[in-house]
Amino acid sequence: MTWRGTTRLLLLLVLLASTVWLLGPRGERRDPAAPPLLTTPEQVGRIELEEPAGRLVVLRSPEGWRDPEGRPWHSDAPDDLLRALGTLRPAALEADSDRPLEEWGFGPTATRLHVLDATGQDLLVLEIGRRNPAWTARYARRAGTREVLLVGAALEWELDKLRASAPPPNADP
Amino acid sequence: MRKLTRRPWMALAMALALATGPARGAEDTPWILDANNWQEGKDLLPEPVLKRLQAGEYWFKVVPVDPAAFRSNYAKKFWDATAANAGKYDLDEKTCGLRDKATGKIPDFVVGLPFPTIDRSDPLVACKIAQNFAFAGNQGGGGGATFTLNGVDTGGQFRRVKAFLHAMSYQGRLDGKIENNPDNLAAQAVGAAIEPIDVEGVSTLTKRYWDWESQDAIWAYVPSTRRARRVNAASRSDPVAGLDIFSDDLNCYAGKIEYYKWKLLGEGQVLAPVLRPQPFPFSPTSSPSRFNVEIPYMTAGYEKPGSKGAPWWIQENLVFVPRPVWILEGQSEDPYYNFGKVVMFFDKEIYRIYWKLVHNRAGEYFYTAACGYHFVKNDEQYSAVYPNLVIGVNDKTNRAALGGRYQTSFVERNWDPNYFSLRTLTRLTD
Numbered sequence: 001m002t003w004r005g006t007t008r009l010l011l012l013l014v015l016l017a018s019t020v021w022l023l024g025p026r027g028e029r030r031d032p033a034a035p036p037l038l039t040t041p042e043q044v045g046r047i048e049l050e051e052p053a054g055r056l057v058v059l060r061s062p063e064g065w066r067d068p069e070g071r072p073w074h075s076d077a078p079d080d081l082l083r084a085l086g087t088l089r090p091a092a093l094e095a096d097s098d099r100p101l102e103e104w105g106f107g108p109t110a111t112r113l114h115v116l117d118a119t120g121q122d123l124l125v126l127e128i129g130r131r132n133p134a135w136t137a138r139y140a141r142r143a144g145t146r147e148v149l150l151v152g153a154a155l156e157w158e159l160d161k162l163r164a165s166a167p168p169p170n171a172d173p
Numbered sequence: 174m175r176k177l178t179r180r181p182w183m184a185l186a187m188a189l190a191l192a193t194g195p196a197r198g199a200e201d202t203p204w205i206l207d208a209n210n211w212q213e214g215k216d217l218l219p220e221p222v223l224k225r226l227q228a229g230e231y232w233f234k235v236v237p238v239d240p241a242a243f244r245s246n247y248a249k250k251f252w253d254a255t256a257a258n259a260g261k262y263d264l265d266e267k268t269c270g271l272r273d274k275a276t277g278k279i280p281d282f283v284v285g286l287p288f289p290t291i292d293r294s295d296p297l298v299a300c301k302i303a304q305n306f307a308f309a310g311n312q313g314g315g316g317g318a319t320f321t322l323n324g325v326d327t328g329g330q331f332r333r334v335k336a337f338l339h340a341m342s343y344q345g346r347l348d349g350k351i352e353n354n355p356d357n358l359a360a361q362a363v364g365a366a367i368e369p370i371d372v373e374g375v376s377t378l379t380k381r382y383w384d385w386e387s388q389d390a391i392w393a394y395v396p397s398t399r400r401a402r403r404v405n406a407a408s409r410s411d412p413v414a415g416l417d418i419f420s421d422d423l424n425c426y427a428g429k430i431e432y433y434k435w436k437l438l439g440e441g442q443v444l445a446p447v448l449r450p451q452p453f454p455f456s457p458t459s460s461p462s463r464f465n466v467e468i469p470y471m472t473a474g475y476e477k478p479g480s481k482g483a484p485w486w487i488q489e490n491l492v493f494v495p496r497p498v499w500i501l502e503g504q505s506e507d508p509y510y511n512f513g514k515v516v517m518f519f520d521k522e523i524y525r526i527y528w529k530l531v532h533n534r535a536g537e538y539f540y541t542a543a544c545g546y547h548f549v550k551n552d553e554q555y556s557a558v559y560p561n562l563v564i565g566v567n568d569k570t571n572r573a574a575l576g577g578r579y580q581t582s583f584v585e586r587n588w589d590p591n592y593f594s595l596r597t598l599t600r601l602t603d
Contacts, residue, residue, distance in 0.1 A: 088536040135221060136538045136569045152536030154514055161438065 033089055036142070036151065037115060037124050041082035045118030049162065051111040056166055060118070067167050075165035081158040085115070085124065090140065090149040104139040104148055105130025111159070128155070203492070206444075207232035207481075217444045217495060219518070219528050221541050221568050230483040236492040238450040243494065244522055246452050249553035250347055251312050254285030262287045268431045269300035270385030279384060282350040283308060286524065291499075299435035302499050302519055307430050309524040311345025311360065313549065313557025318582035319367070323575040324416040325485040329475040334414045335368035338423075341588040344383060347555050348586050359383040359429075361593040365601050372414065374602035377404075378595060385431050394598040401595050406432070407509035417540070418565040418574035425517060425526035425544035425563075426503070433503035433515075441500060443518045444493035445527040446545035448561055453549050455584050462587035466549050471562060471578045485564060485573035491545060497521040525558065539569040545577070549584060557584060 037044075049056040057068050058078045065073035101107050106129045115124040125143035132139065132150060140151045206214050208229040218226060225231045244252075262280065265272050271287055273280040286308055288301040295301065317339035324332035340362035343354050358380055365376035374396035381389050388406040409420040409428055421427045448468055455464035471491050475484035482488075498518040505512065513532040520527065531540040545562030563576035 084536060089534075134569050134571070135224065152513075152532060153538035154532045154536035157514070157516070157532075157538075164439075 033091070035086050035088050036090065036126055036140075036149075037082065037085035039086075039117070039123050041079060041086060043117050044082055044115055044123060046114075046116040046120070047078055047081065047162075048114040048116070049111065049159065050114070052109055056163065058162070069167075071167035073165060073167060075161070077158065077161040077165040081162050082115070084154050084158045088152050088155055090151045093139070093148045093150055094146075101129075104141075106139070106141065113159070128159075131156075201237055203234060203236045205232060206235050206493075214444070217442055219443075219516075219530055219541060221530065221538070221566075222528070222543070225483065225566075229481075231486050232482055233444055233493045234491070235444060236450055236494055238494050240522070243450060243496070246450075246548035246550065246556065246558070247309070247312065247523060248347065248550055248556035251285055251556055254347070255289045256285075258283070258285050258287050259289050264297045264300050264304070265385050266297065268385040269297070269303070269433075269435060270431050271304055282344065284312070284345055284347060284349075291521075293437065293440075299437040299501050300430070302437065302501060302524070303426075303430045303433070303435050303503070305524040306424075306426070306519055306526060308345040310424055310558065311342040312347050313342075313555075313559070313584060314346035314348050315339075315341035315585040315588045316557065316559065316583055317585060318559070318561075318577075318579040320577045320579040321575070322414060322416055322418060323473070323475075323485075323578075324414075324572070325473065325475055325575060326572045327484060329484050332414070332416060333368075334366055334372060334416075336364060336366045338362060338364040339585075339588075339592070341585070341590070341593065351590070353590065354383075356380065357383050361590070363593055363597055365598075366414075376598050376601050378593060378598050380593070381429055388432070389429060392595060392598065394595075394601075396602045399599070401598050405509050407505070407507045407511070410505075410511035413574075413576075416565075416574040417567040417570070417572050418542075418563060418576045421512070422529075422542045422544070422563045422565055422576060424560045425529045425542055426515075428505075432507070433505055436502040438500045438502055438516070440521065441498055441518075442495055443498050443527055445496040445520065445525070446487075446491055446493055446543050446562065446564075448490060448545065448547040449492060450494050451548070452556065453547055454551055455549050458583070462585060464584040464586075466547075466559075466582050466584060468547055468561065468580060468582070470580045471545075473575055473578075483573070485566070485575055487562070487564065487575075491562070496527070498527065523558070537569070539567060541566050541568065555586075 045060045047058040058065050058073060059068060065078045106127050111128040113126045113128060117123055127141050129139035137150045137152050138156055140149045141147060208227060211227040214223055214226050222231065261274060263272050263274055264270065271280060271283065286305040288305055291298060291301060317337060319337040322334040322336065323330050340360065342360040343351050344359045360381045362379045365374060366372040376394045378392045379389055391404050391406060391408065392401045393404050394401040413420060453466050453468055455466045458465055469490040471487045472489040474480040474482055474486045474488055477488050480488045499521055501517050501519060503515045503517060511534065513534045513536055516530040517526045518528045525546055526544055529542050530538060532538050543564040544560060546558055547561050548556065548558050550556040559582060561577045561579060564573065566573045
């Protein structure tokens, strides 16, 4: 091949790359049908659940799940929650919703679920809004996105199990 | 840290029974739970049901019953057999299958509840509860009924199928072991559609093997093709006749115990749907082994002009007894099974499932079934408990199906095992 041919091919390559850059998706876009948690449950070191009624923190230790005071979590609810987060198949409702976030139940009244690995790196930050009208699922969105997901009510079930199995506040570590 | 529990069904689920007594259960007089006093149902009903109660779609005639009287719906022979089972059985950890402690193998024959006492700290407690459920249901040994399946939406009934079901059990029967069991079965059944004409003769044969590993063997016969085909056991999670009801709704769980992975979530109280809290007598027929049971029809809203509530809600001959329950999660690992996580409410003493909440495999809740029963007993030597109602409600589509509601059924204490065959299936429409 001559140098002219090589130059033309390089120009064509630059043109194609420019087209992809200009017209293609910007940044990393997730498959909306992907489960919320894309890592294995074993990689999770900390779960935080924050809502107006209070805050729960669950930490993985060699002896099992514990609260920050070292009290054991007498249930496998944290594992069940992580399994659910890794298997739920949400449906995306709106990629860029113009509706006020409060209509989905987001904002100050929402539940915030924060899943981190053992080093403190974020694995999932999920804002969980209100139920859909049929009560079959909840609206949710990942941190930093406006994409509203419909996540099955099994998530709420697992969160309830987590809340209900928290060590009593007066229990000894 | 404070507990964040705030939902009634989790209040049921998470051992909050410690804090909750029956709303009005201490009283002996029947009372009505409806939209006017719906708050009293908060700790007695699953949340999707409570929502419909609050909206005025459902109402409940609550009949408190003395626990000892309710327990005596099962004959003394059953409870004696249960007591005699203490310490005899444990479970195969891998499969949840029942194991004879003396031999380390599956027991030869079991009658009564295999686990008379339940210890919440036992790692296999959920399997034990589920096994008790299976054996409570088998005590009658066999029977049959002709029933209807009614698809009902907010406008009324849109489809009706009439069918029959005949069943016999080899395990758990109060009449004792059947020696002639060459296929090593636990139970078998034949079911067939009778009406409308386009589904007449569509039928199934089910054989459940008495082992820990086998799937149920199910054959389906379609008269137009004159072929009986083997179908997957997971088809129990397929809608029946396109309605919002599933084969697995019979007794609220119709599968083999080993088919699910079970987990105990907690305990609580629920309103248990029963035709009446006392047993029905059975009357003799020309056959020495067959007895008829006459029960009243449960009229639904769509059948009664001016009725109160949803068109599928039962208006007559159904009462609700406050009962203590275990709350279990069950989930199949079979990829062909349509249900995801199923939450079930098991009576802590007589081991019937009264309610179940079903999620699909994507984790979306979509369906609640209420499972009603009646009891049959003439003396303390024989008793049976039969499912007579399923109210299956698809909350996603706001549609329901009613199953059961038969007026007569029969107890058969000596089925000819050869009746449960492909030959019967293929000749039903001859």
